[in-house]
Amino acid sequence: MRRIQERDEAAFRELVERYQNKVYSIIYGILRNHNDAEDIAQQVFTKIYFSIGSFDFRSSLLTWIYKITVNECYDYLRKRRVRKLVYESDLGDEETPGMERSEPDTAPLIDEQLERRDLVLKLLEKVSPEDRNLMLLKEVEGHSVEELARMTGMNENTIKVKLFRARQKLLKAAERLMKRKGLPLKVEQG
Amino acid sequence: MHEPVVDGLEEYLAGTLAGQRLAAFQHHVTVCGECRRLVAALPAQQAMLSELRPPRPVGPKPGFYARVWARIEAERASSIWSVFLEPAFGRRLSYAALALLVVLSVAVWNGPGQPAIDETNPMVVFAIDLPDAPGVDPGHDRAVVLTHLVSMGENGDEAPSLPVSSD
Ligand SMILES: [Zn+2]
Numbered sequence: 001m002r003r004i005q006e007r008d009e010a011a012f013r014e015l016v017e018r019y020q021n022k023v024y025s026i027i028y029g030i031l032r033n034h035n036d037a038e039d040i041a042q043q044v045f046t047k048i049y050f051s052i053g054s055f056d057f058r059s060s061l062l063t064w065i066y067k068i069t070v071n072e073c074y075d076y077l078r079k080r081r082v083r084k085l086v087y088e089s090d091l092g093d094e095e096t097p098g099m100e101r102s103e104p105d106t107a108p109l110i111d112e113q114l115e116r117r118d119l120v121l122k123l124l125e126k127v128s129p130e131d132r133n134l135m136l137l138k139e140v141e142g143h144s145v146e147e148l149a150r151m152t153g154m155n156e157n158t159i160k161v162k163l164f165r166a167r168q169k170l171l172k173a174a175e176r177l178m179k180r181k182g183l184p185l186k187v188e189q190g
Numbered sequence: 191m192h193e194p195v196v197d198g199l200e201e202y203l204a205g206t207l208a209g210q211r212l213a214a215f216q217h218h219v220t221v222c223g224e225c226r227r228l229v230a231a232l233p234a235q236q237a238m239l240s241e242l243r244p245p246r247p248v249g250p251k252p253g254f255y256a257r258v259w260a261r262i263e264a265e266r267a268s269s270i271w272s273v274f275l276e277p278a279f280g281r282r283l284s285y286a287a288l289a290l291l292v293v294l295s296v297a298v299w300n301g302p303g304q305p306a307i308d309e310t311n312p313m314v315v316f317a318i319d320l321p322d323a324p325g326v327d328p329g330h331d332r333a334v335v336l337t338h339l340v341s342m343g344e345n346g347d348e349a350p351s352l353p354v355s356s357d
Contacts, residue, residue, distance in 0.1 A: 011336035013255055021249035029244040038250055045258045053331025120238045139239035145200050164196045171231050
């Protein structure tokens, strides 16, 4: 029994060491804070440990881990927003009030960049977790349609349809948000 | 309905859409306002999403695994009561409760002096012979999945084939 336990721990350790940088960098990309990235990465692997028995092998392990990681980030943002709502009466955005900024702890980001990051996090919150993950895997991680098909176990046409719809939904969410804020839709690039 | 754009959009964005498919794409965009609007907005959408890329390679400080393991141990220790909520344990607990209920009902039904358990009663047999519930024991499943995943090596970015449990 003890040997089995030791073997499982060794396998788990290998899994952690294989994916720790990936998980950390996904979280850091979203929150831009090393303390948050460390804490949420630990939480992600704890979750993986307790729920790996339910991994169904239909998608790749990376896709499953990616999903857990992004969900944890959004859970964290939601909780932080609730905390902020409790302590502050001043609500920012009506529909997604006060998606608080991660305080960057590296080079100070300029306000415009922070605005853009807030905006994209808010927009991604308006689409389903599946659409969100697909868009992130495509645009942030840079995977091709072919790779996404292999990773998710879906065919390429299904991926194309899902990406098209996810892009449409994101655009509509952006249009609604900009309209409410009275801003032009065009977002500066670069 | 938006077929040429659905089919060619990602390649169009990557600059690799060509020939007939590019022509069909461009034609559709000129006749479909919805797709025209989407295509026009995509460079901005891509630029926005790229904000979530980490500026440089990052990773946790050394000793990350030990910190994860400490957290797992802490969570295990602090949630001793949650064992009652684990599916496998919960199921066994329900079976045990059901078994007790059946045994008591049979005893009451038969009255004093009668055999307390009728082993030909399918409900009693079912209740006594607690099923092993394979596949719902988190510890067992964790071991099977972990062993399989690690034996697969570095190929974590592809959907793997289903594992075959050795027991
Ligand atoms: Zn169209």
